[in-house]
Amino acid sequence: METSDLKLKSSEELRDMASAMKAKLQSFGFDLHAGKVKNVREIREMRKDIARILTVLRQQSVTK
8 A cells, every 4th residue: 555645645545545454454353263364474564654643643633
């Protein structure tokens, strides 16, 4: 996920994306412990994407 793409979205869209990704990350954690996840690198990437979204949200709130 590119930061430049995230900057074009509204704050509401970013909040929705972050909450959906957090829920998906939680289910990934459960699946990891159950042994269903084969690619554990996805979890790391998802956490980084969430951090990018939250960073853009904070930048938008400072500039307003």
